[in-house]
Amino acid sequence: NAGVTQTPKFQVLKTGQSMTLQCAQDMNHEYMSWYRQDPGMGLRLIHYSVGAGITDQGEVPNGYNVSRSTTEDFPLRLLSAAPSQTSVYFCASSSPGDNYGYTFGSGTRLTVV
Amino acid sequence: AQTVTQSQPEMSVQEAETVTLSCTYDTSESDYYLFWYKQPPSRQMILVIRQEAYKQQNATENRFSVNFQKAAKSFSLKISDSQLGDAAMYFCAYRSPPGSQGNLIFGKGTKLSVKP
Numbered sequence: 001n002a003g004v005t006q007t008p009k010f011q012v013l014k015t016g017q018s019m020t021l022q023c024a025q026d027m028n029h030e031y032m033s034w035y036r037q038d039p040g041m042g043l044r045l046i047h048y049s050v051g052a053g054i055t056d057q058g059e060v061p062n063g064y065n066v067s068r069s070t071t072e073d074f075p076l077r078l079l080s081a082a083p084s085q086t087s088v089y090f091c092a093s094s095s096p097g098d099n100y101g102y103t104f105g106s107g108t109r110l111t112v113v
Numbered sequence: 114a115q116t117v118t119q120s121q122p123e124m125s126v127q128e129a130e131t132v133t134l135s136c137t138y139d140t141s142e143s144d145y146y147l148f149w150y151k152q153p154p155s156r157q158m159i160l161v162i163r164q165e166a167y168k169q170q171n172a173t174e175n176r177f178s179v180n181f182q183k184a185a186k187s188f189s190l191k192i193s194d195s196q197l198g199d200a201a202m203y204f205c206a207y208r209s210p211p212g213s214q215g216n217l218i219f220g221k222g223t224k225l226s227v228k229p
Contacts, residue, residue, distance in 0.1 A: 092158075
């Protein structure tokens with residue numbers, strides 16, 4: 001199994017550009033989440049989903065959109081990139097059958113200039 | 114709202130020695146999950162150990178064990194026989210029980226250095 005796959009691994013954007021970070025999991029997990037990691041801040045929740053067609057906001061949702069049309073995919077969209085969105089982004093998935101431990105993707109390092 | 118606090122931004126340990134990383138949390142729930150994740154320089158988040166709050170027995174995974182004090186809301190990680198490969202950021206995380214939104218809430222992390 002591939003687990004949680006995130007693409008791209010690195011990205012540089014100009015201020016105002018838009019892009020989509022891709023996340024796919026092949027474990028049939030119901031729960032999927034997006035986190036951002038900034039130095040000294042730990043990981044903070046951006047958006048999450050408890051199943052296909054259901055999404056909700058986390059702690060830091062501004063400037064990001066998500067959708068969940070399938071169980072497998074949970075893309076994160078940056079609408080108009082800002083330097084404050086420079087960060088490392090992690091996608092994660094989980095299932096009750098996995099004792100609620102989350103499996104993480106390898107992360108995307110995004111730089112907005 | 115639940116919070117997780119890791120009071121040690123950095124720790125250092127001699128190879129083969131034992132080190133304990135601290136974590137406290139705040140919650141009004143009686144049932145929940147606690148985790149320790151390791152993040153090496155590769156930035157991959159690796160699950161080290163988990164603890165279900167309803168279990169009184171402390172979890173262990175090889176050289177890793179926890180001291181779970183539910184009344185004190187404390188969840189420390191002990192690494193025995195430290196190895197160079199243990200050098201990493203360690204994050205403590207809390208998760209609400211089944212039936213809730215169930216997202217992970219992280220502490221800010223502890224950077225562990227291992228000296229040869």
